């Protein structure tokens with residue numbers, strides 16, 4: 001009986017170049033110019049991580065977060081998709097939500113905040129009100145899965161009166177709408 005032949009495959013470092021024949025690394029690539037989205041004083045950089053092919057206008061962005069004050073400046077919702085936040089690098093992040101409703105604004109009494117330890121991401125129900133997650137540590141990367149029309153609506157030229165509204169996006173200025181400063185306590 002012949003000796004079983006051994007085919008040895010060397011395990012490589014998963015660089016973007018090495019992986020090009022197979023796909024796109026879903027992680028921070030600073031050679032990709034951030035999109036012209038300039039909310040939170042530049043503390044959130046949004047880069048498209050590559051073309052995500054789907055039967056609908058869905059995409060993946062990689063957002064790089066720096067710490068910012070734990071104040072919910074905005075709350076927004078997307079009624080057409082279940083947006084997901086996935087931590088890259090296992091760093092913790094804070095997110096706050098209010099349940100989907102039929103009203104034009106979230107119910108302040110129902111807002112809750114959570115500290116995610118970085119071991120798991122979160123996919124929201126359609127219409128869940130939320131603020132963009134907060135970094136606990138600087139240089140936190142989040143994979144955000146969402147519909148591209150929501151991303152387009154966040155671009156600076158669509159921010160009017162400190163709010164952004166567009167197809168599948170309602171981003172509301174909480175201080176202007178409620179006259180309250182929503183602060184998170186860790």
Ligand SMILES: NC(=O)N[C@@H](O)C(=O)O
Pocket residue numbers: 046063076083131132133144146150151154
């Ligand atoms: N960057 C980004 O996805 N921001 C908002 O759409 C959001 O839902 O947090």
